[in-house]
Amino acid sequence: MSQNRREFLKTFAAIGATAATLTAVTPKVTKGKSTRPLSPNRKGVLVDTTVCIGCGKCEWACKTAHDIEPGSINDYNTKLTDNSQRRPSENALTVVNQIDISNANSGKIKLQCMHCEHPACESACIVGAITKQENGAVTWDTDKCIGCRYCMVACPFQIPAFEYHKALDPKIVKCDFCINRTTEGKLPACVEICPVGTLTYGTRDELVIEAKRRIGKDPDKYFNQVFGEYEVGGTSWLYLADKNLVDGVFPKLGTNPAPGVSESIQHGLFAYFVPPVALYALLGGVMWLSKNKEKNEGGH
Amino acid sequence: MEHKFKPEQMTKKYFTPWVIVLAAIALNGLAFLAMRFFFGIGSVTNLNNQFPWGIWIGLDVGAGVALAAGGFTTAALGHIMHRDKYEVIIRPALLTAMLGYTFVAMGVFVDIGRWYYIWHPLIMWNGNSALFEVGICVMIYVSVLYIEFLPIVTERFIGRVNLPGFLNRFNLLVDGLLRKLDRGLDKTMFIFIIAGVVLSCLHQSSLGTLMIIAGPKMHPLWQTPVLPLLFLLSAFSVGFPMVIMESITASKSFGLKPETDVLSSLSKFVAPLLGIYLAFKIGDMFIRETFVYLAEFNSTTILFGIELVVGVIIPLRMFLSEEVRNSVPGLYIASMLVIFGVVMNRFNNFVTAYNPPYATESYFPSIGEISVTLGFVALEILIYRLFVKIFPIISVPLKNVGLKAKYAIRGGLK
Structure with missing residues (x-):
């Protein structure tokens, strides 16, 4: 009996030592990834919805850049008049809707991943397949993802889509900020093709200043808010509109990181x-x- | 007079009309499962980009983990606190936990889109992710449960190894290995038993952390920062009712007398545990002032009401009554209600409460999803029945034995 107790203590001490070693070794793994500083040069896009004409060319360019069958570029301008609130999906990483569904003369708004400053999807991902890149893009890694869809549960904007009808290699699909193009020095496909200058690509900090300059210059035209400046801790994509976008287009979100x-x-x-x-x-x-x-x- | 119990293999025949029914339900589930693997998740489920998680996560995983809590709660009571009286229920609870977690893992396996990457969390870590924590803990805990089950296997086969055909010559060797394994396990089992309880506390609570990141997408009646605590407390309170329900069911099914005095004593723990859970649940509601949502009358608040009244308050009252605790039907019904309450709670947390911002229609599980979930439950019961016939799990009263021969359960300190 007493030998058993000694045995017990011995083993217990061994466990304690192992645990202590583990404790000493592992904290760097458990340190929050999202606490690392964001690059001051990270990019963003300013979307001025008062300029958008709803031609849908950005949708076409996006599909073309991401190997999704795009169809004819001329078919796109009719898509947003079908009175439905379309959502980005596995077949379209970005969509353009009317801000007010029932009013064809209302502003148009382009929707895609907001590329949050502190992404909920990145924090949630079980295997770390989603990363906030230095240039601001939130990207997805096909070699890691196990398809659990927790990122979709976590996303406050309900953006990531999943290929439910593929038995093998279904992907999480969302805007990747054209990371392959931007690393080559090109503009994101949607920014490049926009014929009216709705989309401005640049350093996020400068875009915030530019957005406020526009509001200050024409306070009657704009609702006094840069959507994305503070929402869920800030997003790389920023929106200007003639009305409040919260509750109509975007859900009501706090300013704390998701x-x-x-x-x-x-x-x-x-x-x-x-x-x-x-x-x-x-x-x-x-x-x-x-x-x-x-x-x-x-x-x- | 105190009865002596010893775990024995059940001898009643395997097939009964109920077993045939269960087998049919299991086969139906497997058919839909085959569809899922050939044509994708979308072909079988009602999941979409708005509702990425359905009952395979809410019930198979969420409720499945909670209902397997009997394993660690009885281990804590019997092995850690050394209440020897409860040893008779440890093995059935262990078997349920082992099978339960195996099916939780199966549930995850069929729900994730890239099932062939299920091992990725082992080498790709994200310490920020609650799901990562749940995943790792469940993986380790399943292994611990298998190790905890091994002594039952060695007990069954030591001295009785009889390999078929020419393998016969290895009988002695295998027997020797089993004895070695048994001795090793006997000395180290307490490590695994404590680890099992710690791991359970960790992932039962982290399962509650899962939905917190959904933020305002989750109905305020359920969304609260104390979700991990509520999940842990409800797991504590469902462990013993699960054991009681199973024990009574197994006794009925195998024509044994229910171990009423053990179950009655065990049921004394349920009311305090449920009471603590209820206190935190109601307290949280008042601190966050979410009771205002109960003024609305819709399917969400009705489901919340059912979860709380039928699943917690009524069984709490029942378990407080000595009359109920001493009657087999009373114990059975009260336990069933607690189980129902926790299943409802997990379903509500993962499905009812989840309100994605752009959903045009709400989610309701498809025939395929329901079939697979029911199929897994049926399969689990069938395997349980098989195991209690192969291994000495269920204790039966011993006749004419001295004190020496008192039930000897391996595991824990001797």
Whole structure:
């Protein structure tokens, strides 16, 4: 019996040592990825919805750049008059809708991934397949993704789409900010083709200044808000409109980064592995004490 | 007089009319599952870009993990707190947990789009992700459960190894290996038992963290930063009712007398556990002032009401009554209600509460999704039945035995 107890203690000490080693080694893995500083030169796009004519050429260019069958470029301008609120999907990474569905004369708005400054999808992804790149783009890695769709649950703008009808290699599909083009020094496909200058590509910080300049110059024309400046901690894509876009086009969101609460709980529960290790030690103690107690009382 | 119990293999025949019915349900589920693998998730489910998660996550995984809580709660009670009286229920609870988690893993496997990458979380880590934590913990815990089950396998076969045909000559060798394994397990089992409880506490709570990141997409009646705690407390409170329900069902099915005195004592823990859960749930509602949403009368609030009243408050009242705790039907019904309440809670958290901003119609599970979920449940019961026939799991009363021969369950400290 006593030998068993010694054995127990010995093994227990070994576990303690292992756990301590683990604790010393692993915190860098559990450190929040999204706490790393964002590059000051990260890019963004300013969408001035008051300029957009709804020609849909950006949709066509986007599909062409992403190997999705685009069809004829002339068919696109009719798409947004069908009175439906279309959503980006696995077949279209961006869509242009009327801001007011029932009013054909209302402004037009281009929708796609907002490329959040602190993306919920990046925080949620079980394998880290989604990354906020240095240039601001939020990209998806086909070699990592397991297709769990937690990014879709997490996204406050409900953007990522999934290829539900593919049995093999279904992908998470969303705007990748044309990362392949921008690394070659080209403009994103939608920005390049826009015939009226709705889309302005540039450094995010400068775009915020530019947006405010436009509002200041023509305060009657614009609703006094740059959507995306502060929403969910800020987004790379910024919107100007003649009306409030919240509740009509975008959901009502706070200014805190979307992953904030979840990450602080997660890191609280696992702060340097102290809570699990402490629980383990506590249970071990209870087990040992209750065994001894029983031995003293039961005497077997 | 105190009864002595010993786990034995069940001898009743496997096939009964109910088993045939279960087999049919299982086959139906497997047929839809085959469709999912040949034609994609979209061909079988009602999931879409607005509703990425349905009942395969909400019930198979969410509720599945909670209902397997009997494994770690009884291990904590029997092995860690050394309440020897409850040893008779540890093996059935362990088997349920082992099969339950195996089917949770199966649920994940069929739900993820790229099932062949299911091993990725082992080497691709994201410490920010609650899902990563759940995934890793469940993977380790399944392994721990299998290890905890091994002593039952060695007990079954030591001295009884009889390999077929020419493999016969290895009988002695295999027996020797089993004995070695048994001795090793006996010395180290407490490590796994404690680890099992720790891992369970971790992922039961992290399962609650999952939906927090959905933020305002989740109905405020459920969306709260204390979700992990609520998930953990409800898992604590559903563990014993699950064990009671199973024990009574198995006794009925195999024509044994229910272990009423053990189950009655066990049921004393349920009311306090449920009470703590209820206190936190109601307290959270008042602190966040979400009770205002109950003034609305719609399917969401009705489901919330059913979850809370039928699934928590009524069984809580029942478990407080000594009369209920001492009657087999009373125990059965009260336990079923707790189980129903936790299943409803997980369903509500993952499905009812989830309100994506651009959905044009709401999600309702397809025939295929329901078939697969029911099929998995049926399959699990069938395998359970098979296992209790092959291995000594369910304890039966012993006649004419001295104190020495008292049930001997391996695992824990001797």
